[in-house]
Amino acid sequence: MKKVRFASIGGFYGVGKTTTIMELGKKVSQEGKQVAIISNDKGAINVDGEMIRRLGFEAEEITGGCICFYLDHLGYIIDTITERFVPDVLFIEPVAYFLPSNLYDAFEKKFGETVDLAPVIILVDAPRLLSYQGHVEELPFPESRQIEDAEVVVINKMDMVVPDQLPAIRTIIQHVNPRARLIMMSAKTGMGLDELSSVVLQGRHEFLPVVTMTVFKTFVRSLTEIGERGERYAIEVERSLSLSEVKDFLSHLLMGIAEKVTSLEGEINHIKAIISDENFFLKASLVSLYQEVDFAGDMENLSGGRLVVDAIASKLPEDVLYSMIIGAMQQVAPRYGVKIEERWGKSE
Ligand SMILES: Nc1nc2c(ncn2[C@@H]2O[C@H](COP(=O)(O)OP(=O)(O)OP(=O)(O)O)[C@@H](O)[C@H]2O)c(=O)[nH]1
Ligand SMILES: [Mg+2]
Numbered sequence: 001m002k003k004v005r006f007a008s009i010g011g012f013y014g015v016g017k018t019t020t021i022m023e024l025g026k027k028v029s030q031e032g033k034q035v036a037i038i039s040n041d042k043g044a045i046n047v048d049g050e051m052i053r054r055l056g057f058e059a060e061e062i063t064g065g066c067i068c069f070y071l072d073h074l075g076y077i078i079d080t081i082t083e084r085f086v087p088d089v090l091f092i093e094p095v096a097y098f099l100p101s102n103l104y105d106a107f108e109k110k111f112g113e114t115v116d117l118a119p120v121i122i123l124v125d126a127p128r129l130l131s132y133q134g135h136v137e138e139l140p141f142p143e144s145r146q147i148e149d150a151e152v153v154v155i156n157k158m159d160m161v162v163p164d165q166l167p168a169i170r171t172i173i174q175h176v177n178p179r180a181r182l183i184m185m186s187a188k189t190g191m192g193l194d195e196l197s198s199v200v201l202q203g204r205h206e207f208l209p210v211v212t213m214t215v216f217k218t219f220v221r222s223l224t225e226i227g228e229r230g231e232r233y234a235i236e237v238e239r240s241l242s243l244s245e246v247k248d249f250l251s252h253l254l255m256g257i258a259e260k261v262t263s264l265e266g267e268i269n270h271i272k273a274i275i276s277d278e279n280f281f282l283k284a285s286l287v288s289l290y291q292e293v294d295f296a297g298d299m300e301n302l303s304g305g306r307l308v309v310d311a312i313a314s315k316l317p318e319d320v321l322y323s324m325i326i327g328a329m330q331q332v333a334p335r336y337g338v339k340i341e342e343r344w345g346k347s348e
Pocket of ligand 2: 017018019048093
């Protein structure tokens with residue numbers, strides 16, 4: 001039987017993993033290949049799962065924490081998919097704080113010869129990495145260890161930097177990992193997607209650094225810092241909202257949550273929301289207070305639908321994050337005539 005090809009697209013919060021998998025998924029499907037996607041999030045209610053479902057891919061979610069702790073569930077999902085077809089590529093988006101060497105080791109032990117592993121691919125955010133120029137040792141542990149474990153480092157968001165800044169970005173990566181192959185990419189403009197696509201389809205996984213107990217302990221400690229909370233709403237609007245009003249509403253909502261997070265000295269990892277009706281979706285994303293809210297997808301006038309909000313931040317407990325989502329929603333929604341019909345909390 002044909003082996004299932006696993007291509008994990010990893011990287012820290014907001015580097016563009018979901019966007020990249022969507023773009024690669026479209027590209028590979030257009031070439032006549034079959035694609036399946038597994039997204040992995042900490043929270044059961046999350047924006048990425050919602051977006052992938054909307055795009056109509058064969059998709060499954062693993063929620064509750066790092067996929068490396070849910071391999072039985074992954075095995076079950078793979079069996080369910082392969083009963084119907086064997087995908088040419090199974091994309092996996094692991095949670096942002098995963099440890100690649102640990103995950104690949106677990107994949108090899110659990111699935112052995114039945115899977116064909118693509119190289120360890122790690123995305124980094126070009127402008128974010130530049131902000132560590134001169135003090136690279138301050139990169140959060142999971143982020144630097146991901147670069148260290150990578151066989152291929154993809155420098156994403158190249159559209160946000162100028163060519164003169166590339167040598168500094170390369171220096172930072174090579175300081176952490178001189179072995180890795182580098183790919184320059186913009187998932188937004190399409191630059192570098194062909195190169196990454198050939199790695200995903202044909203590249204070979206060869207090398208895995210060892211995870212020592214000290215590394216594993218540091219990894220586990222770093223996880224306790226990160227909180228994630230998602231909420232899902234059915235909404236109605238008093239009068240239909242134009243695209244620019246929907247964008248303003250989402251921007252204010254995300255900025256409202258972000259300001260609450262920073263006012264309690266929490267650190268923003270990624271605050272995102274997706275609004276959708278039967279025909280359209282619009283995803284809004286905020287990765288730092290110093291970058292604007294960014295949008296993906298499209299929408300005509302909004303007259304009601306679903307809203308999923310997901311806040312991921314460090315140094316704040318999840319119940320506090322929850323109160324921040326609720327608080328921002330209560331402040332911002334009435335200004336746009338958005339009414340909450342129904343709300344789902346932590347679980348369905
Ligand atoms: N300018 C620019 N923005 C990008 C690019 N790739 C992704 N983004 C934006 O970056 C933000 C985060 O993208 P996601 O794909 O949600 O990132 P992610 O890594 O899946 O995030 P998490 O799952 O929360 O860790 C979104 O606003 C994207 O539109 C890129 O190449 N250029
Ligand atoms: Mg994602």
